[in-house]
Amino acid sequence: MALSVRDxxxxFDGAQALSHLSLDVEPGRILAIVGGSGCGKSTLLRLIAGLESASAGAIALDGSPVTAPREEIGLVFQEPRLLPWLTVAGNVGFGLEDSSEAERKALVAQALERVGLAAKANAWPRQLSGGQAQRAALARALVVRPKVLLLDEPFSALDAITRADLQDHLLELWAELRPTLVLVTHDVDEAVYLADEVVVMAAHPGRIAERISIDVPRPRERRSETVDRETRRVARALGEAIGRRAA
Ligand SMILES: Nc1ncnc2c1ncn2[C@@H]1O[C@H](COP(=O)(O)OP(=O)(O)OP(=O)(O)O)[C@@H](O)[C@H]1O
Ligand SMILES: [Mg+2]
Structure with a gap:
């Protein structure tokens, strides 16, 4: 689905968190959002998800306004937010209450398989490692085949190896289902490795400082001259955006 954020x-209580922000994401593309703490990244994602409403301006998916949470939109947060009283399979199938028992079972099994967690279907959330729990959260978001997937620093609590592993997993899932993907991250390497375009935000009030296209074909190498060049470009823009304040 095409995402449009218009002005x-x-x-919040008179304090301007976001100001006149516009952006577009074409269907099936990956947009990464980077910016300093408090610049409004999570607020923007929550607005796109329909969890909060804008004070002004409009958000639309394929031209239809987003005014409340929708089935087509999947969400993954920094913490997995699994329900402790349900098994892993129970958590993943939680949003499938409209499906028959058999259908739900098949979809859950497939989603767990996709994220490499089939063996943990009957485990409890507390029995999972951080990376496994985040895989389960990813499976839960993807089981309903969202047209739009919103991720708010999904891997930032994980160690570097698990993070790289999950980034590759996310790319595989994206290639298979092709949702429009918006990823908030603190990690410039992650943004450049994953995204078609990186939006750099500045704070006070939250706004777009720069948009940078990452024209590197996939599969990408994590360390290559082109990737390093883009990474430097984004890091420089981010440094400027964090240093700069509105008058
Ligand atoms: N529910 C709320 N009520 C009042 N103020 C809020 C609320 N949510 C966010 N804010 C304020 O809006 C601004 C943007 O917050 P937001 O959480 O979107 O930032 P962020 O870019 O996600 O930061 P971080 O990188 O630390 O997660 C901050 O000044 C924050 O204090
Ligand atoms: Mg945030």
Whole structure:
């Protein structure tokens, strides 16, 4: 689905969190959002998810306004947010209450297989490692085949090796299902490795400082001259955006 954010502002108790922000993401593309702490990244993602409403401006998917959470939109947060009283399979199947028992079972098994967690179907969330729990959260978001997948720093609590592993997993899933993907991250390497385009945000008020296209064909190498060049470009823009403040 095509995502359009048009001149969106958001105020909390009079404080401007986002100001006149516009962006477009074409169907099936990956957009990464980077920016300093408090610049409004999570707020923007929550607005796109329909979890909050904008003070001004409009958000639309394929031209239809987003005013509340929708089935087509999948969400993954920094913490896995699994329900402790349900098994891993129970958590993944939680959003499939409209499906028959047999259908739900098949979809859950397939989703767990996809994220490499089939062996943990009957485990409890507390029995999972951080990386496994985040895989389960990814499976839960993907089991309903979302047209839009929103991720808010999904891998930032993980160690570097697990993070790289899950990034590759996410890319595989994206290639298979091709949702429009918006990823908030603190990690410039991650943004450049995954995204077609990186939006750099500045704070006070939250706004777009720069948009950088990452024209590197996939599969990408994590360390190559082109990737390093793009990474430096984004890091420089981020440094400027964090240093800069609105007058
Ligand atoms: N529910 C809320 N009520 C009041 N203020 C809020 C609320 N949510 C966010 N804010 C404020 O809006 C601004 C943007 O917050 P947001 O969480 O979107 O930042 P962020 O870019 O995601 O930061 P981080 O990188 O630390 O996660 C901050 O100043 C924050 O204090
Ligand atoms: Mg945030």
């Amino acid at each position: 969106v502002s958001k105020a």
